Amino acid sequence: MAVETGGVRTSHTVGANWTALPVPWAVRTADRIPKQRYYDPEFYALEAEKLWPRVWQMACRLEEIPRAGDYVEYQILDESIIVVRVDASTVRAYHNACRHRGVKLVEGNGNRRTFVCPFHGWCWDLDGRNTFVLRPEAFSADNMHPDDLKLVSVRCELWGGCAWINLDAAAPGLRDCMEPFASIYDAWQVETLRTEWWRACRLPVNWKLATAAFMEGYHVPQTHPQLLPSAQHETDWAAVHPVVQTSLYFMRTLGAGMGGMTHENDIRIAEGLQTIELPADPTEALAAWRTALNDAVVSWHGARGSVVPDLNDLARRGITDAIGFCFPHHFILPTYSSASSYRIRPLGPEETLFEIWSLTRFPSDRSPGKPTPPEPMAPDDPRWPPIPAQDFSNLPRQQKGLHSKGFAYMRLSDRIEGLISNFERVIDGFLAGLPYDTLIPAIHKTNTTIDVPIADLGFGS
Numbered sequence: 001m002a003v004e005t006g007g008v009r010t011s012h013t014v015g016a017n018w019t020a021l022p023v024p025w026a027v028r029t030a031d032r033i034p035k036q037r038y039y040d041p042e043f044y045a046l047e048a049e050k051l052w053p054r055v056w057q058m059a060c061r062l063e064e065i066p067r068a069g070d071y072v073e074y075q076i077l078d079e080s081i082i083v084v085r086v087d088a089s090t091v092r093a094y095h096n097a098c099r100h101r102g103v104k105l106v107e108g109n110g111n112r113r114t115f116v117c118p119f120h121g122w123c124w125d126l127d128g129r130n131t132f133v134l135r136p137e138a139f140s141a142d143n144m145h146p147d148d149l150k151l152v153s154v155r156c157e158l159w160g161g162c163a164w165i166n167l168d169a170a171a172p173g174l175r176d177c178m179e180p181f182a183s184i185y186d187a188w189q190v191e192t193l194r195t196e197w198w199r200a201c202r203l204p205v206n207w208k209l210a211t212a213a214f215m216e217g218y219h220v221p222q223t224h225p226q227l228l229p230s231a232q233h234e235t236d237w238a239a240v241h242p243v244v245q246t247s248l249y250f251m252r253t254l255g256a257g258m259g260g261m262t263h264e265n266d267i268r269i270a271e272g273l274q275t276i277e278l279p280a281d282p283t284e285a286l287a288a289w290r291t292a293l294n295d296a297v298v299s300w301h302g303a304r305g306s307v308v309p310d311l312n313d314l315a316r317r318g319i320t321d322a323i324g325f326c327f328p329h330h331f332i333l334p335t336y337s338s339a340s341s342y343r344i345r346p347l348g349p350e351e352t353l354f355e356i357w358s359l360t361r362f363p364s365d366r367s368p369g370k371p372t373p374p375e376p377m378a379p380d381d382p383r384w385p386p387i388p389a390q391d392f393s394n395l396p397r398q399q400k401g402l403h404s405k406g407f408a409y410m411r412l413s414d415r416i417e418g419l420i421s422n423f424e425r426v427i428d429g430f431l432a433g434l435p436y437d438t439l440i441p442a443i444h445k446t447n448t449t450i451d452v453p454i455a456d457l458g459f460g461s
Contacts, residue, residue, distance in 0.1 A: 021050070021433045030421045030454045033410040035402040037424065038206040044349040048077045051328070051430040053167040056174050058330045058343055059083045059156070060163050061357070063194055063367050064109065065091065069126060070370070072109040074165060076345060081154050082106055082115070083163050086126045093156035093165045094128055099149050109373060115151070124151050160332075161191040172436050181326045181447035187319050188334050192307040193359035195371040196260055196338075201354045201384070201392060202376040205399040207329070207346035208424065210354050213391055214323070214331055214342065215419040215450050223390050226253050241278045243285045247293070248274060254335065259385035260358040263338040269296050290315070297336050305364035308337055321449035325419065327426060337361050350399055356388060418454035422446045425457055434459065 025036040025043055037043050059074035060083050071084035073096060080096035082105065096104050098117040105115045105124075114131065115124045123132035130149035133139070155166045157174040159182060164174050175182055203210055213219070220227055232249045240248075251270055255262035270293055278285040294311035301308040314320065323333045331342040338360040345353045353376060362368065377383060379392035401407060412421055426442045442457040 021431065023428050023431045026428050026431075027421065027425050030425065031412045031414045031417075033412065033421065033424055035407060035409055038209050038399065038402050039350050041349050044206075044346070046431050047346070047427070050433060051427060052076055052346075053079075054171055054430060055328050056157075056164045056166045056171070056177050057328075058162050059093065059165045061195060061371065062091070062158065062161050062163060064371060064373075065163070066367070066370060067111065069111045069113050070109075071106060071112065072373075073106055079167065080104055081165055082151075083156065083165065084126055091156055091158060091163050092126070092128065093154035093163070094151035095154060097152070098122055099130065099151065100133075105151075128153060159191075160185060161193060170436075172440060176440060177443055178326055178447060179444055181324055184319055184321070184324060185332055185334075187309060187314055187317070188332075188339075189307055189309045190332060190334070190339065190359075192361060193339055194362050194367040196358045196360050196368070198355065198357050198371050198374050199384070200356075200374045200376040201379055201381075201388070202347070203352045203354050203379055203392065203395055204350060205352055205395045206350055207344050207352040208427070209399060209402075210352045210395060211329065211344050212420045212423065213395060215325065215423065216413075216417045217451050218413065218416055219394070223394060224257070224387055226257065226386070240274050241276070241285060241289070243278060243282065243289050244270075244274050244276065247289060254387075257385055257387035258333075258340055258358070260360065261333060261338060261340040262335045263360050265300070265360075266297050266336040266338065269293070269300050272296070294336075301337050301361055306337070306361040308361055311336065323450050325423075325446065325448060325450070327423065327443045327446045354392075412454075414454045416451045416453075418452045419446065419448060419450055421454045422452075422457065425459075429457070429459055 024046070025034040025040060027033055057074075057076060059081060060072045064070070064072050065083065065085040068085055068087050071082055074081045074083055082094045082096045083091065084093070085091050096106060098105055098119065100117065100120055100122050103117055103119045105117055106112070113126065117123070121132065121134050122130065125131050128151035130146065133144070133149070136144055155169060155171070157164050159174055159178065166174070171177070225231055227250070229246060231253075232246060248267075248270055251262045251267050255264060255267055273292060273296055276289070276292055278288050291312055294315065298308055298311055322335065323331060325331050329344045333340040338358070341357040341359055343355045347353055355374070379396065380389070384392065412418070422442075423446050426439065426446050429439050429442055438459060442459070445455040445457060
């Protein structure tokens with residue numbers, strides 16, 4: 001059976017009760033993305049109905065809820081979810097609505113042993129069991145069944161030092177939807193990373209536009225020229241090999257530019273090695289420098305009691321990508337001992353909440369404490385490090401440009417901007433209501449690094 005809906009086409013056999021849904025502004029040609037997807041209210045409403053309720057979302061970092069009773073409110077569109085730590089090994093999630101008349105039980109974050117409705121005082125324990133109803137005899141017995149009074153559970157699973165939620169009880173498990181991303185970052189031992197800082201930006205752009213901005217490195221020469229080798233100034237480092245000079249320049253520039261993605265600890269370790277003797281051949285010198293630096297970073301952090309992967313083992317296994325994307329809204333950017341992480345959420349057809357975590361490793365897996373949720377900053381706030389500030393400066397201009405009558409669609413490189421196409425076409429698959437057995441293999445093709453070619457997803461253009 002072949003089904004075509006907008007630009008979504010599948011030859012998979014589907015059940016008799018399954019019917020493909022029409023997708024407005026679908027991607028009909030894989031390297032051309034219609035502009036209306038980034039501002040059309042109908043398209044945004046369809047995402048709210050068909051995409052976000054069916055995908056795994058990073059709801060919080062576990063260091064936000066370290067103790068029993070710690071909770072956070074995770075908000076996505078009109079849904080509010082309580083994510084709460086029940087005990088050392090159990091985290092649960094519930095719809096944030098009183099079972100009496102729907103009042104939100106919590107806002108923000110905090111610690112409670114009992115959830116109490118602020119309206120009429122109904123209560124629930126951390127397991128979601130109702131423990132108190134004022135004057136239960138005033139209600140019909142049909143409205144007082146204990147099972148019906150439980151808080152409505154939301155699927156919640158843990159991975160990578162984070163709690164993830166999915167509003168669809170029928171969705172495949174978290175790990176099934178995260179590969180190969182999950183296995184790659186298991187090797188990085190990202191679950192041992194802890195927050196050094198956390199900031200948020202309220203961007204006047206569509207969430208997919210904000211996400212796509214980090215799916216290719218093609219923008220680097222124009223947007224981040226300081227990251228190019230040609231930006232390195234001549235220095236009088238007679239005793240320092242040119243390979244080391246270039247490496248130190250990039251580490252310092254990336255560290256300052258991202259506020260710590262290349263951590264100052266790792267930069268100091270590299271500076272301590274800068275007079276190392278290296279082979280005359282540039283290729284051999286680069287390989288020797290990387291090996292020595294990786295070993296030194298691992299040794300230094302290990303001596304502090306930090307858990308850090310064997311970086312040279314990762315290199316031998318080919319696990320060296322500088323950025324990884326997990327559909328639909330999560331990035332990790334590992335660099336030596338540390339990393340940056342992004343989460344993107346829609347606030348409206350042309351408004352997005354973009355969050356950045358700077359993550360590192362602390363001695364004996366200790367944390368500096370529960371991170372404080374940030375107040376969103378403007379994209380031009382001077383507190384942003386230079387690299388995010390450069391990225392944020394482009395996005396509002398792009399969002400406005402999409403409204404031009406002289407612009408119809410994005411024309412993508414099929415070789416280096418393929419992740420954007422793959423991402424958008426998987427979204428079309430969700431909007432068309434494709435079954436999970438069709439969507440999961442396609443999601444795996446988006447859970448990749450950047451600068452990849454357009455992939456055959458098994459459906460679509």
